Amino acid sequence: ALFFFQELEESIMRERFRAQGKEVLPRDDAPREVSDPNIITPGTEFMEKLSAALEYYVRARLSSHPRWKDVKVILSDANVPGEGEHKIMSFIRAQRSMESYDPNTRHCLYGLDADLIMLALASHKVHFSILREARSKGKLPKKPYQFLNIWVLREYLELEMTIPGCKHDIDRLIDDFIFICFLTGNDFIPHIPSLEIHEYAVDLLIDVYKTMYKKMGGYIVDTDKIKDKHAAYVKISRLEKFLHELSLHEEKIFLKRYELREKLLRKIQRQAAEDEWNERNYEIVEESADVLEQECISVCTDDKPDVTENTLELKRDLKDNLRSKQDLFKNGSSKHDRIRLGLPGWKSRFYKEKFGAETSNEIGRLQTEMVQKYLEGLCWVLRYYFSDVPSWSWYYPFYYAPFASDLKHLSQFKISFTVDKPLRPFDQLMAVLPPERHLMCPSKMLQQINGL
Template identity: 90%
Template sequence: MNQQRARRFKSAKAAKEAELEESIMRERFRAQGKEVLPRDDAPREVSDPNIITPGTEFMEKLSAALEYYVRARLSSHPRWKDVKVILSDANVPGEGEHKIMSFIRAQRSMESYDPNTRHCLYGLDADLIMLALASHKVHFSILREDVLRQNHQPDICVPVTDKSFTAQELPKVKCRGWFPRITEARSKGKLPKKPYQFLNIWVLREYLELEMTIPGCKHDIDRLIDDFIFICFLTGNDFIPHIPSLEIHEYAVDLLIDVYKTMYKKMGGYIVDTDKIKDKHAAYVKISRLEKFLHELSLHEEKIFLKRYELREKLLRKIQRQAAEDEWNERNYEIVEESADVLEQECISVCTDDKPDVTENTLELKRDLKDNLRSKQDLFKNGSSKHDRIRLGLPGWKSRFYKEKFGAETSNEIGRLQTEMVQKYLEGLCWVLRYYFSDVPSWSWYYPFYYAPFASDLKHLSQFKISFTVDKPLRPFDQLMAVLPPESSCALPKCYSKLMACEESTIQMFYPSDLAIDTHGKRFLWQGVAKLPFIDVKLLLSATQTVEKDLALHEMRRNTIRQEKILLRNSSSLANNAAFAPISEKKILISTSEITGWLSQDEDAPSNGLFRSPIRDLPDITHDQTISAMFFNPEAVKPISRLLDNVIVPDKAVTESDIRTRPMWHTYPGPRPPTVTCRPDTLWKGSSPAMQPREEVKNAGTGWMGRGRGGFGAATTETQQIRRNGFWRGRGDAAGGSDGRGFQGGWFDGGADGGAYSFRPGGGWTGRGSAVQKQQQTAWRPVGTWARGGGRGGSGQPRAW
């Protein structure tokens, strides 16, 4: 809950800052005589993303729309005739992926369950991978959008061909919508298809078995997977922060696996025993073994901090040098641009009498706004990074940390703080493990600190007794009060929203007007820690209970906790069950190879075959052939953390030659250690034969410095950036390659050998110095490392594009 709260407060703060930045830029464009599309401040249904939270009116409408869609498909589509749908809307407590996994675990524990049932889960959340592994099912796939490929697809720009209308006749668009939204033109365009990918759990299990096998030890792959999931909790999740020395981008998972394999024999075996997952005192975690593992992990802590500190200082020095160079270049640009602007105005007056292109100006505003907002996120480049007073890794770093973050100065204060943090963090590890493998041990538990303890602080763990208070989840409006910022108070009933702002309110301190964000040690603003007051649930409930009586009837309905609903076609064999009869009032157990659970009557089900459409302009379902009932999972049972009998395991697809290794991040002298395959004659990962050398291509004049990157010819796409006014500034060494980096730095300043010119439609070439129209040249060389050093590489041989 506190994680959700922090995200929503940060989102509201970012939106407010973006609104301010947009207003400033619009005023700047107006002063420059650039007409842009007006902002549309009309209220929109999803103008505030924070309304996508249980209990809001939007989520109530979404629930009704989902049921309408399911009933329409079941009633009319032939491919849905045997489909059974369980609808678990926002008023059913729990996160969506965890509700799905609870259903799968419960079904899997039933005798009637088919062990070869296949499951596919859609979503981008990395937690889905861990949850799928925790199910111990091989026939499990995760459907994901291929974000990397999707981000590299070219943007579709919709031109406005008819310039006869005025700006007032153009559709109003909110800048961060984004542009343009011109119905006539957009209807003719084609949206790019989203690329998808499957992550097959049975393949991932094979990789983990090869990665985590300890030589000379018998192993149980399912228990190794359980331990892998558990130790990965140390890298952070939605419930506990990551240990400070563990960052995913620093290959923390590699380190965890390496330490685990090193300590397996010394620990005495596995850390986790999920057969005891229901134990009230968390016996499912072997505390003594965990402590040995953490001690070994802590030996790497200072080395990680020291390398991180050195890389940070090196990067800051580099950015400062670049900033100084850019400032010098800016002064030179000013003189040249004054001359270029005169020539440009002459070209405009001679070549065209068209009105100012409002759409182009608006698109320019959009680009500039996005660039400005992105620049403000980079604390290193915009100079907002504060002096590092803690200096993790240098002598005395731990004392400085506790003094800076908590105000603890004496050794006794630090000791008491460490003890409390360690106990709560250990509770958090046990809480998350049970949540992933069984159920919610306590709805009210939370980790009450902004930061995790250091690995070296996680010791003497056996002194702590772990237990959780069994309680009930919050009702929707109480949850909204716990997570929404004041800027989103419109999503609440008025009687509740007043509690956020009223000075007499006993919970007003939970809603600060300004959000403090700790960005120490972070490069980007979004990485900062939101320092919000933690919610006192008892105090919150005592305040909301005083206003419940003021709720309207429809609001009372929104504030109820509901049950899942199962829907199926009335011709289904399961439909003959007595639980679907209108007169049924008791729960009835059903048990088939497809589904097991308890059913009871759905009091909201239509009785005359008519289901009213909750969506304007969509028709009612006049011949509803769907029946529904309330669905209850079987009673809580112990999860089965192994493969079921009679499961058909797919043929192995991974061999030792597919495993890639690399040095530990903190032991390698550079920022990123190279990846090496186990088989020296194979260039790439996989079982394919060694690949033939290919041509590596890089554009001349776009940065031949050591920090530039080439890309393989087959994977390289030239993406030129075009600008109507002026030149692309910056350093050309930001040229992109197979790693997907675009020409963000722009063309290299100066001589402009091959291609450093500015495109101008209809006005001829304008520019400075030698930036005239030339044939673009490309330098090439066989696969290898591009030479480091200052300056650009030779222009090479010409290539046609």
């Protein structure tokens, strides 16, 4: 249903662009960043060639370009395990542990990933900036790049999270802020179902935190104990109190979301009916429109719009529209929605529809397992952000996170991770490559296979 909706939405928008006189490329010719996004996965022939090209480029610049003369370049390509931004942060942490480290060293990290903001905050380095490409609809902005200065963000967070009448440590407030934001989801664990960033979930988390700070008894995490193998870096009793307060908002959020989705669905249905009526009448004027279009092309060839730019604009607008509407088909209020979050009995319906759990015993066992794995996930991500990978083989095994109201009795779970080795590039490729893709693997990777 979601795929059909995407096709329909794109067709509607293409007709809208055409009516505005904006010519766009056919679907098959639309510009893409790469022909197959799987080629940028570690272990592919493309990534091996890229590594060789980067090494050649760096060596050539260091040997011939005067501005590179006193620059130290560290190349950590896809053959080195780990995500790029996390490898950079590990390097910065290693620098800080050296006696010769200058605390006034300034850092600048480039990238659009929101994780960079959290990682920069987690470093507690004041002189830290993130260089980002400016995003805007339509034409390119006058300044294509912008700096996000972490020291400014720290000041705003301090103002936002300060609890009246309480002495505070800004670094520990930021640590807690990073931790509670994990509940909105990231690359490793899904978001709590009632928390959506576009619904101001971060504002809610901050409000709940400030409300509960005194009742909790202080900060939730202690990163000074981040190396503790028994997860003592998270105060479980305080986290439980925070989650309980958060759960009190859960049903209200679902009910409000349900009402808004029903309203949006009715609007979409009306629009679809109008589009169907317009399509029936479109054929009547199609021939005359084609004639006018040909005349316009013959007279105004010098003013022909930039087709590629129009197509990219179409793709951006389509992505924005789908983002705002797609949850109608994922878990919203379509006519096939059997869960109806927020309405009486929603939780048992959720576990039945999503997991096939029928009885209360089955649901109870499932909830317990999900809560344990999610708590492990929170601890895993916390250590990953502030220290290093606690386990290369750990993963969250469910597509959905538990509800906030299910996250209780946390002290019964014992959290520990097995220190192991990362996957080799070819193994990682085989773990993530879709079955319908067949990519050539380089000779180095074939040697890995032969060595198994």
